[in-house]
Amino acid sequence: MDKNTISRDGTPIVYQRIGQGPVVVLVSGAMSAGATVAPLAGPLSDRFGVVVYDRRGRGESGDTTPYTVEREIEDLAALIEAEGGDAALYGISSGGALALHAAASGLPVRQVAVYEVPFAMDEVAANGRAEYSERLTEALAQGRRGDAVELFLRLTGLAEEMIQGARQSPLWSGMETIAPSLAYDDAVMGDGRVPRDRLAAITAPVLALAGGASPGWMRQAARAVADAAPQGAYRVLEGQTHMVDPQVLAPVLAEFFSE
Template identity: 40%
Template sequence: MSSFATSRDGTRIAYDIEGSGPPVILVAGAMQFRGFDPTTVAMAGLLAARGFSVLNYDRRGRGESMEAPSFTLADTIDDLRALSAVAGGPVALYGNSSGGAIALAAAAAGLDVSALVLWEVPLREELGNDGADFLDGLRARIASGDADGTIAYFMKDMPPQWLEGARNGPGWPVMTSMGPSLEADSESLAWTQSAPRAELWASIEAPTLALVGEQTLPIMPPAAESIAANVPHARKETLPAANHSWDPEVMAARIAEFLARLP
């Protein structure tokens, strides 16, 4: 049975906790939540078995956290503050894809973070304006009420077979229901272009591991290199993985190894 934390604006955020030990919060990327993401659920259990208290939650606008008045990056960071209070800080954050940009933003905003593990954060060019333009376009589609068009727009720069597979799969209605929540994903990525990254991330003291798969999209290795170059205590590593996905056992083992070596 889910537990609930109450965010600053009163939104109820559903979560599970497994295991005991140093706390880790799993920050989902686009269109992920516990009931729609068995890979992360499996990884949470494996990581908990390695001696960590693992909090896996449904981001606002998704799963059991569906009802919320707004879906901004600031709202999402407030949710993490509420969950951190439950877990007991400082907390390690595992950020998956755009969830990694949210994790960076939370750490830069002063969340008490012990470590960051970031999987394939899809950063665009530093100081570019394409992220802000994309965010404007996404907000316009959300405001129009075009649920299908919102998801299609969000996925327009991904491999076309991903969108085709999603449209033709049984999960499409679930994906279209969480379109408004994608605002925070897009806003977090636009934020990474809003100033020089060394300036944006200068206050992040947490040890940081930026991970990419051996087979991945061209955008991902330079993005991880940018994190390693601009977050003060960060490094890049490669995992045996492909197509922006990963094996739960491999990921749990690498997160556990990284966190176990922290002071």
């Protein structure tokens, strides 16, 4: 059954809690809502109370302008308070960046696990992200939601013919609906580089994960996160890509969150 908590600025955040035990909050990435990470909840729910929520501006949750990253951190604070007062966090992709920001902000977080936060590992990648941010802002300001989605899909490396095929898909209208939230994930990623000073402020243990079948720079980024966090650890899940298998990931998370 869906629950509802109210963030500090009055935004309703809709979520579900599955299972009993120490709370673990799952944080989705760009172009996704809680349903994207929900498959993880089942295999974790025998040991944890797993909170799956829709980030603001997507799914069943509300939204309030103007957006700031701090508002999303307040959303997590409201969820944690509503479900017992402390939690572990897991975030995938840009959702991992949000989880790291939340932990660095002093929220009552026991552990933080992140999977393939797409930080830029060289100047070419950082410049590409800066160009993406500029073009995304322009597209959304002009109401060109489809173009915004295309920009994001290109950023992820999707081939042009697949992007054009996606435009013909019945799912495209839903992607356009959620497109404004791309600006939120862009803000969470900052300038795209590893925020080492921010990570150095995290007092909780951090586990940075990457897939062995993902591009090498994803593993470099995960290692950089682990190196920057005072209690950071790095692990590769062999054979996995950015679309990580929940059945492979869940045991690793369960072990870490039980420490």
